[in-house]
Amino acid sequence: MDLRIFIVKRLLLMLLTLLVLMTITFILFRIAPGDPVASMVSASLNPGARESLTRSFGLDKPMHIQYLLYLKNFLRGDMGQSFYYRLPVTQVLRPKLVNTLVLVGPATLIALIMGVLLGALTAARRAGKLDLFGTVIPLAIKAVPPFWTSMIALLIFSYRLDWFPSAGLRSPGHAADPILEKLLNADFFHHLALPLTILTLHFLAQPLLTMRNSMLDVQGEDFVEMARAKGIGERRVIYHHWIRNALLPVASIAPLMIGAIVGGQVLVETVFSWPGLGREMVSAINGYDYPVAQASFLIIGAVMIGMNLVADIAYAVLDPRVRLE
Amino acid sequence: MALLEISNLQVRYKTKRGQVRAVDGISFQVEEGQNVGLIGESGCGKTTVVKSVLRLLPRTAENEGIVSFEGRDLLTLERSELDKIRWKGIALVPQSAMNALNPVIRIGDQIVEAIQAHEPTTRKSARERAAELFELVGLDEQRLNEHPHQFSGGMKQRAVIAMALALDPKLVIADEPTTGLDVLVQDQILRQIEEIHRRLNVSVLFVTHDIGIVAETCQRIAVMYAGKIAEYADARPLFERPYHPYTLGLMKAYPSVRGSKRELVSIPGSPPDLVVRFSGCGFAPRCPFARDICHQEAPEMVETESGNWAACHRVGDMDQLRKEAGKAVTWTQMAANQL
Amino acid sequence: MEVQPGHERRRSPHHTLLRGLRSLFKAISGQLNIVGTSRLGRLGLAGLVFFIALGVFAAYLAPYGPYEHVVYPDGKPATLEPPSRAHPAGTTLMSHDVLSQLIWGTRRTLVIALAASFSSIFIGTNIGLAAGYFGGRTDNILMRITDVAFGIPFLPFAMVALMTLGTEDIILIAVMTSVGWRTPARIIRSQVLTLRERPFVSVAESLGASSGRILYRHIAPNILPLAFITTILFVGESALVEASVSFLGFGNPESISWGQMLFYCFASQRMRVAWWWSVTPGLAIMLLVLSVFFVGRTYEEVVNPRLREW
Numbered sequence: 026m027d028l029r030i031f032i033v034k035r036l037l038l039m040l041l042t043l044l045v046l047m048t049i050t051f052i053l054f055r056i057a058p059g060d061p062v063a064s065m066v067s068a069s070l071n072p073g074a075r076e077s078l079t080r081s082f083g084l085d086k087p088m089h090i091q092y093l094l095y096l097k098n099f100l101r102g103d104m105g106q107s108f109y110y111r112l113p114v115t116q117v118l119r120p121k122l123v124n125t126l127v128l129v130g131p132a133t134l135i136a137l138i139m140g141v142l143l144g145a146l147t148a149a150r151r152a153g154k155l156d157l158f159g160t161v162i163p164l165a166i167k168a169v170p171p172f173w174t175s176m177i178a179l180l181i182f183s184y185r186l187d188w189f190p191s192a193g194l195r196s197p198g199h200a201a202d203p204i205l206e207k208l209l210n211a212d213f214f215h216h217l218a219l220p221l222t223i224l225t226l227h228f229l230a231q232p233l234l235t236m237r238n239s240m241l242d243v244q245g246e247d248f249v250e251m252a253r254a255k256g257i258g259e260r261r262v263i264y265h266h267w268i269r270n271a272l273l274p275v276a277s278i279a280p281l282m283i284g285a286i287v288g289g290q291v292l293v294e295t296v297f298s299w300p301g302l303g304r305e306m307v308s309a310i311n312g313y314d315y316p317v318a319q320a321s322f323l324i325i326g327a328v329m330i331g332m333n334l335v336a337d338i339a340y341a342v343l344d345p346r347v348r349l350e
Numbered sequence: 351m352a353l354l355e356i357s358n359l360q361v362r363y364k365t366k367r368g369q370v371r372a373v374d375g376i377s378f379q380v381e382e383g384q385n386v387g388l389i390g391e392s393g394c395g396k397t398t399v400v401k402s403v404l405r406l407l408p409r410t411a412e413n414e415g416i417v418s419f420e421g422r423d424l425l426t427l428e429r430s431e432l433d434k435i436r437w438k439g440i441a442l443v444p445q446s447a448m449n450a451l452n453p454v455i456r457i458g459d460q461i462v463e464a465i466q467a468h469e470p471t472t473r474k475s476a477r478e479r480a481a482e483l484f485e486l487v488g489l490d491e492q493r494l495n496e497h498p499h500q501f502s503g504g505m506k507q508r509a510v511i512a513m514a515l516a517l518d519p520k521l522v523i524a525d526e527p528t529t530g531l532d533v534l535v536q537d538q539i540l541r542q543i544e545e546i547h548r549r550l551n552v553s554v555l556f557v558t559h560d561i562g563i564v565a566e567t568c569q570r571i572a573v574m575y576a577g578k579i580a581e582y583a584d585a586r587p588l589f590e591r592p593y594h595p596y597t598l599g600l601m602k603a604y605p606s607v608r609g610s611k612r613e614l615v616s617i618p619g620s621p622p623d624l625v626v627r628f629s630g631c632g633f634a635p636r637c638p639f640a641r642d643i644c645h646q647e648a649p650e651m652v653e654t655e656s657g658n659w660a661a662c663h664r665v666g667d668m669d670q671l672r673k674e675a676g677k678a679v680t681w682t683q684m685a686a687n688q689l
Numbered sequence: 690m691e692v693q694p695g696h697e698r699r700r701s702p703h704h705t706l707l708r709g710l711r712s713l714f715k716a717i718s719g720q721l722n723i724v725g726t727s728r729l730g731r732l733g734l735a736g737l738v739f740f741i742a743l744g745v746f747a748a749y750l751a752p753y754g755p756y757e758h759v760v761y762p763d764g765k766p767a768t769l770e771p772p773s774r775a776h777p778a779g780t781t782l783m784s785h786d787v788l789s790q791l792i793w794g795t796r797r798t799l800v801i802a803l804a805a806s807f808s809s810i811f812i813g814t815n816i817g818l819a820a821g822y823f824g825g826r827t828d829n830i831l832m833r834i835t836d837v838a839f840g841i842p843f844l845p846f847a848m849v850a851l852m853t854l855g856t857e858d859i860i861l862i863a864v865m866t867s868v869g870w871r872t873p874a875r876i877i878r879s880q881v882l883t884l885r886e887r888p889f890v891s892v893a894e895s896l897g898a899s900s901g902r903i904l905y906r907h908i909a910p911n912i913l914p915l916a917f918i919t920t921i922l923f924v925g926e927s928a929l930v931e932a933s934v935s936f937l938g939f940g941n942p943e944s945i946s947w948g949q950m951l952f953y954c955f956a957s958q959r960m961r962v963a964w965w966w967s968v969t970p971g972l973a974i975m976l977l978v979l980s981v982f983f984v985g986r987t988y989e990e991v992v993n994p995r996l997r998e999w
Contacts (some may be wrong), residue, residue: 038833042840049841050849057853168925168978170932173951173971176960180968184961247449254404254444255513256436257467259429265463266452273454280839281872288844292933296955306845307937310852318852322845330840344454345497 031341031348039334046326051095054319055088078106099323105316109309114320118302122324125301129290132221136228141275143229144236145268148244159237163230171227171289175296178223189219192298220297227289231282232275239274243267273344279336287329351421352379353521353553354403354440359415361398361407368625372398374577375415380521380553380570387556387564387585389600390574393621396557397445399574400525404442405432419521438468441514443524443543447507451498458494461513468517483512487542504535508542515546525557540567561600565589573597576622576632579651583658593660593668595637598675615678618685631663638684639664639671717917723991730987736980744796753786755793755945760784769963779965781950782957787969790945794970797946798977801858801931805865806923812866813873814916820874821881822904832878838871844933851939858941865930873919880912918988925981932974947974 070078079085086094098104104114147159166174183191193216243249244267252266253259291303298304302321309317341347361373373395380386390396401407403417405424417424419439424432444450452460458480465476481491487508498506507527514522524543528536544567547554556564564571564585571588573581573596581594592598599617619636622628631637634644641663649661654668664671674680724730743750753759759767759780766784770776778787820831850864884890885908893903934940935948936955947970954966 038836039840041833042837045837046840049846053849053853164979164982165975168975168982169971170929170936170948170974172933172936172955173967173974176951176955176967177971180960180964247444247446248452250401250406251442251444251450252452253406254436254442255464255467256433256438257463258433261463261467265455270452270454284839284843287842288933291844292936295937303845307848310848311938318849322842322849325842325845326840329842333840346453346499 028341028348032338035334035337039330042330043327046330047096047099047323048092050319050323051092054315057315104320104323107309107314107317109312109314109317114316117317118305118320118324121300121302121305121321124299125290125294125303128217128220128224128294128299128301129286132224132228133286136225137232139225140229140232141236141272144233144275145240145271147233148237148240148271149263160234163233166226166230167234170292171223172292172296174227175220175223175293178219179296182219190216193300220293220299224289224293227293228282228286231278231285235275235278236271239271240267243271246270269343273340276336276340276343279340280333283329283332283336286332287325291325353382353384353420354380354555355416355418356399356403357416357418359399359402359413359417361395361402361411361413363408364410364412365625370624371577371627372411372624373402373413376572376574376577376579378572378579378582380555382520383551383553384570385547385554385556385568387558387568387571388574389556389558389561389564389571391559391600391621394574395577395624396574397525400442400523400555400557403523404436404440434468437464437519438517439519440521440523441517441519443507443510443514443522443527445526445529447510447527448503450510451501451506453498456495456497457501457509461494461509461516464513464516479516480512483515484509486515486546487512503531504539507531507535507539511539511542511546515550515552518550519552521553521555523555523557526559527556528558528560528563543567573600577624578632579659579661580633581658581660581662582651583654583660587655587658591655591668592672593654593658593665594633594662595639595664595671595675596633597660598672599636599681602675602678602681615681618681631661636684638674638680639667724984724987726991727987729983733980733983733985733987736976737984740795740799740977740980743792744799747792747796751786751789751792753789755790756783756785757789758784759786769959769966771963772965778969779963781953781963781966782959783953787950787966790950791947791969791973794946794950795973797858797944798928798931798948798974801862801865801946802924802927804862805869805927805930806920808862808866809869809923809927810873810916810920813870813919814877814912816870816874817877818881818904818909818912821878822885822900822908824885828878831874835871835874838868841868843868843930844937847930847934848937848939851934856939856941858944861931861934861939861941865927869923869927873916873923876919877912877915880915881908884908884911914988918985921981921988922985925978925985928974928977928981947971 081098084091102115104118106112107114107117110117143158147156150156150159179191182188248270249262249266252262257265290301291307293299294301294304295307302325306318306321306325309315309321356379357377358375359373359377360371360375363370363372376395376399378386378388388396388399398407398411402411402413403419403424407413413425415425419435422431422435424435427435451457455463458477461480461483462473462476465471465479466473469476471479477494480494484491484494489505489508489512493501493505498509501509511527527543528539531539540563543554546552547567554567556568558564568585571581571583571585572579573588573594575596580596581588581592583593588597589601592601596617602615603617617636622632622635630643630645630647631640631649634640637644643663647663649663651659651661652665654660654665662668721734724734759776761767767776767780768784769782770780772779776786776788778791780786781790816831816835820828820835846868847861847864850867851860854860854864889907890903893907898906931946932948932951935946936952938952938956940946940949940952950970951967954960954963954970960967
């Protein structure tokens with residue numbers, strides 16, 4: 026099958042997934058405690074404002090109309106008004122999304138690159154079945170939840186050694202406004218270092234282990250031997266045949282990795298009080314701020330679905346056999 | 351000077367159970383333009399010989415002896431020098447072409463890669479060369495752009511043969527080139543290799559368990575058993591007057607590809623465990639003609655006819671033994687005795 | 690095609706169930722024997738046995754109740770006491786004994802992890818069986834549903850679901866299952882696809898066996914080892930998930946688990962002073978999950994070297 030057809034099919038699947046996700050959200054929030062109006066409109070607003078919001082979300086209409094209106098509003102980017110902030114949800118969540126992305130983006134990239142490299146390296150070294158960097162450390166990381174590693178890191182590097190700040194994104198009074206200045210200063214990096222390190226460690230464990238294994242598997246394959254017999258030079262054998270094929274299983278576990286990324290992000294943000302989407306969602310749920318909870322859930326889901334799409338396409342590019350399915 | 355000269359090659363693998371003496375001091379030659387067959391059952395060490403010629407053995411293997419190609423010892427050659435000889439001097443048609451092609455790279459690119467590693471040509475002319483090769487083996491040049499999973503087993507085998515011929519090598523090692531293919535395709539592939547041998551004057555070292563293949567394609571044959579050469583002779587005398595009971599057994603055990611009618615009898619028992627050191631002849635436990643001495647002393651290679659050699663204590667009685675080996679009962683009785 | 694129960698000779702349903710249970714037990718103990726062949730596997734098994742014993746005999750092993758306020762001899766509450774002879778793992782801000790909470794927590798952690806794993810694997814295996822065996826449109830539909838399930842962000846989904854449905858254990862298990870089936874469905878399906886090509890399937894088909902019979906009598910027993918290993922690995926995964934959900938405050942406040950201990954510790958903002966409170970439950974999680982990994986690894990090495998996780 027053509028790669029283009031494959032991509033179109035995956036795009037359609039992605040849209041379907043989004044629809045399912047939105048439907049699940051709609052149902053879950055409709056069965057939340059309280060009446061449906063309560064799930065979208067704050068009880069503390071004055072009656073006039075309540076009524077206009079109720080009408081704009083069609084909360085006085087039958088369920089199926091409500092559902093269609095809900096889809097329409099969300100697609101237009103209207104996600105309601107936060108009970109807590111008294112502001113449109115989009116306005117509340119936009120900076121949170123940016124904060125999340127500056128943490129999760131670099132962590133994912135670094136983890137992927139380092140995981141693959143370390144996996145390849147430790148496999149090539151063949152330091153026995155159990156070596157420190159190839160298996161022991163990544164396994165230990167995989168065996169603990171990210172929030173615990175975060176707590177321990179805080180305990181050691183923040184409370185005991187006092188090397189890094191324990192919470193937030195910048196020190197009080199360090200409120201620069203333009204986004205570039207916001208993100209490109211020493212104070213911000215100082216705050217970023219610890220959560221970024223923890224997230225990176227958690228994200229890299231699985232690709233490292235998978236890469237290491239698949240390196241060892243591919244090593245014995247006939248086509249690697251054949252490439253060597255062709256006299257194309259060891260460097261080319263390693264990069265074009267060995268590592269290239271060892272990457273396939275890493276691409277195939279992407280859905281697992283992406284799941285870990287989303288979960289890890291929420292937990293690490295919570296422990297480090299990082300004002301991102303995940304932490305906002307936790308506090309919105311605990312504070313019954315339904316519109317914010319609902320919107321942040323959908324945004325996280327949409328980002329995750331997008332990541333899955335990218336991973337799918339990457340896999341299909343790497344392995345022509347995948348496009349057949 | 352022979353094109354390829356192997357002398358006293360020994361290969362040992364280190365395993366958990368101990369040392370495996372996979373190849374135990376073998377010698378044979380391939381002259382320029384000559385086809386040589388290296389035959390034996392699976393596990394006799396023939397693939398190990400192939401791998402040590404091209405230095406593809408895993409790191410757990412140790413080898414000794416000399417593998418000389420055009421006068422240069424491949425076992426001690428520098429890696430960069432060796433890479434120049436690989437494919438340009440010696441090309442390989444590997445066991446199971448199924449897995450010999452990289453599944454994620456277009457077949458054409460895998461051929462171009464080999465050409466460009468050895469010759470300073472443009473990608474375009476390497477590509478044209480690949481198209482010629484595909485025509486030579488009877489594949490459509492359009493298929494150069496396809497991936498291995500789009501090829502059938504026989505087509506993959508042809509593609510691998512095309513790849514082996516990419517640089518006009520002096521020697522092609524064909525390691526079980528027809529294993530896993532159905533009989534019709536096997537026949538086509540063999541004809542193809544023969545034709546290529548005639549047209550390009552390339553030497554082929556056939557490595558196979560199928561004595562029928564080498565009967566028609568090779569001028570000289572080395573029979574391998576348990577890491578050693580059992581018999582080494584010109585093809586015609588070997589088939590007319592074998593001097594080793596193992597060769598006799600092989601002839602009874604395999605049907606010919608071209609379907610001559612013979613009564614098939616398999617050699618009783620199985621090859622010896624190469625971890626255990628044995629003092630006598632490796633074949634003695636399965637040999638219907640073994641005497642006491644066969645179990646105690648390893649036989650030396652003796653010249654049977656001019657230029658032909660066999661390693662058997664009973665070379666002198668062979669006229670008699672050949673008659674007995676012709677009867678199926680000799681082998682079946684041996685099998686019965688073993689039970 | 691419709692799935693029909695295999696046409697058994699007349700036998701009471703009770704008997705069939707017993708027989709089925711016995712063969713299941715036999716199969717599992719056979720699988721465990723495989724694991725015992727390596728040192729790593731034995732280490733993992735020992736770990737699992739240790740935690741299971743801890744959970745089962747919590748009432749006898751724990752010196753105090755999970756929410757019992759412990760006091761000094763003079764009657765004052767023992768608050769945030771560092772590890773001592775009386776409290777080997779220290780006490781909490783609410784003067785609970787950390788070691789006792791840990792032992793009680795083992796039970797709930799294990800029960801939830803085991804229940805969620807079994808139900809996920811049960812559903813996932815059946816979906817994978819059906820998709821792989823029937824192929825065609827059935828396969829296509831089931832696998833697209835699986836793809837969609839892979840688009841659900843698990844932890845956020847669990848948070849929303851527990852918020853709206855309540856935090857009882859049974860709901861937590863149901864929520865974990867509702868997403869957890871997706872991984873085994875994919876794994877089992879690809880295994881069934883290879884098994885389907887085996888001669889014994891076509892032999893059974895030509896003998897006129899119903900598809901239900903072929904599926905559950907001929908194919909299912911062959912995927913049992915794979916389902917077993919997936920279950921084992923899922924137990925570790927589920928323990929981590931349970932801890933995370935509880936840590937975020939969505940645990941059942943009436944019982945205790947390792948994740949909840951960490952939630953209380955973090956929420957009390959006494960991490961800085963009471964290291965024992967945060968370190969101990971985390972170590973327990975690590976040991977349990979590592980035991981699972983070791984068993985899984987050994988087992989995979991023997992049964993299916995191609996499907997290793999590490």
